[in-house]
Amino acid sequence: MTGNTAHTALWPAPIASGPVDATVTVPGSKSVTNRALVLAALASEPGWLRRPLRSRDTVLMAEALRAMGVQIDETVNPYGGEAWRVIPAGLHGPATVDVGNAGTVMRFLPPVAALADGPIRFDGDPRSYERPLHGVIDALRVLGARIDDEGRGALPLTVHGGGALDGGRVSIDASSSSQFVSALLLSGPRFNQGAEVRHVGPSLPSLPHIKMTVEMLRASGAKVDTPEYGGEPNVWRVDPSALLGSDLTVEPDLSNAQPFLAAALITGGRVTIPDWPERTTQPGDALRELFTRMGGSCELTEKGLTFTGTGRIHGIDADLSDVGELTPGIAAVAALADSESVLRGVGHLRLHETDRLAALTKEINELGGDVTETEDGLRIRPRPLRSGVFHTYDDHRLATAGAVLGLAVDGIEVENVATTAKTLPDFPEMWSAMLSPLSPARA
Template identity: 60%
Template sequence: MTTDALTDRPDAEHAAALWPAPQAPGPLDATVEVPGSKSLMNRYLVLAALADSPSRLRGALRSRDTLLMAAALRALGIGVEDAPGTTSDWVVTPGSLSGGSDVDCGLAGTVMRFLPAVAALAEGPVRFDGDPHARVRPMGPVLRALRALEVPVDEHGEPGHLPFTVTGRGRVRGGHVDVDASGSSQFVSGLLLAAARFEQGLTLRHTGPTLPSLPHIEMTVDVLRAAGVTVDDSRPTIWRVEPGTIAGRDVRVEPDLSNAAPFLCAAMIAGGTVRVPGWPAQTTQPGGLLPGILERMGATTRLDGDVLAVTGTGRIHGLDLDLHAAGELTPTIAALAALADSPTRIRGVAHLRGHETDRLAALSTEITRLGGQAEQTSDGLVITPRPLTGGTVRTYADHRMATAGALLGLAVPGVRVEDVATTAKTIPDFVGLWSGMLG
């Protein structure tokens, strides 16, 4: 999608009252309880659905993406219910997978890319569709892989995109498959998550020139192993999942470290300190790279037990940064870069053109709209700070564009964020948390 197309697109289906992004009242002193990780949550849900016994997910995230995943699994015959006596946990009860149902993917990449391989294990057809914006997100590598594994797939629109139907036969032979995952690591994760249930397991080889967001694949391998699945990832870009059972688990969901990023970065813009409890000492989440990045941009970070504190002075330094492993941090870092004291170059994130929107075009367009200078490169952005003025930040139904707009509004009066409700995709009450942080 071109920058011009983004500028001209009305996004009428997401029209909503503009949210006046509040300016920071002064240096911050806040603790923010960030909800659980969407990436982990939806992986746990898929594995729990395919397990040999019930699972309990503690601190279950109830965002749009996870609610869509839960609804899709229920449509396939899986029980996903509140645990007795609590609304913070979910119990997932496996069952026979059944077809004859529709899956609403919304705009959730984890739903549209993780569940086709699960649907292949069901009996009967399962139709996948989603929001209008979801129909431009690439799906071709997953669909080609399923066909290579002799799973019938019928496409009903533009080839390689939603909508499509997977007709399951109750079993998948498995074996070997090649996948070009240059566009998204989710193409790999979606097949690996179901592979233990394939009769021959699966050997998957990535054939593309680049492999973005490798930590997300490492996350998938980690949760598979924790559920008793044998995975060999000793060869670069080749994964072998042995056939076998998947164990039900009792697991607590980590906070979403990428969703913590806007709150922690607020301390850099406003000055003061913001703390996020529950920060893991070790994690497979790409957001775990954030403290090191923020230190390079001028922050002081401290991990005291499981509480990460970020302290800023209001001064932000530009840098040259390869975000290949953590592309989802790009909108947040781009917002900081627009307020920095020197230019920033972000590299290694060409795959963001296939996210909820073309994030590189969207960021360039919206920063420029406020008076900044943000130029697209072949694999990222070059952002040169300029004095910013108020205006409307369009979000293109992308939750991270909305949080980037909120960050800019801390320093720039008159910023209005379109469709801030899109943050519910991964944060159920972003506006409430943001207002609480600002006191």
């Protein structure tokens, strides 16, 4: 398990004094924002991105595209929120891209860089060197790109763009990250032969994210064949074509709604998330079913999603392979439940911002819990928890998991809660506002 120990500031996680009753407006989806930025940068005409998420990961993506020549103008409408105007341009180097520790930036942009004219160097946080990138690197070489990574199969690396890429057929093992598939599909329309991506290996995790990529490609005018629409299993094809400029309003990030919905479940309160979509490819939509199984109820109306807890939390046996990013929050809730939980299908989380399975096991157990790692997940046996420091390893979802535990356990201090800025700016303020008697109540 790797973590940057430089960030040692401790945040006293507030304990809930009673049932919460709040409306929480969640910022836009990181996954949608960063995919939309890539597609807009590759389009044949300018486009708009409205209500985008402004966070570390999305700012890194925007700055990286700017470094390659894309113009992104930011405007603020006091009535409609922030909007970004993306004006495509000839992609070019030399340029240096800072990926931070953002999986979408480190994986989605090397294919874009292969289309640039000139060298693009990619570097990032120390943890980014350890995250798998070989699937993208190897695939791009097969498709005609020239990449210098000194044989690491990881960052840092330089893509020597030639202004175009042949493209064509490629087979990859994307079992460590579905982002390998999305990365090739997003740029595929700009390849001379398009792209046919075949997954060979163990089961793919996070399939909803690939579906999100496909739907967004189609909305931009691309023709995509997928297994769900009569295509071969584990094969995605995107034809070469011009991409249209779009005018997209970004959905709220449903995965980032998780800690607030968990607060309703744990405290027996009510939380409303405005603008929850009726239909979405976001994995966070699974929270409606998962948290209902754990003891709450939800109602989707024109006002949004209202989740109500009973104050009782039940254990769960769940395959989270499609929604692995929800695992830290579910594990935190499960540690407070009235029965054992088994979370399966998430072995790939060992390769995320940190080894999330090892981190959750260590941190919950050091508070008095009983968590054991399995081959592909966690077994959680609830025990009375005590105060202590909850380390986050520079992982935003570990930080919000610590806050969730702090609702019910007095004296938990979350290390480096500022890491939540990766995808959820102002989380500590949002958390305090939800717990305040002055929180915006449901209408």
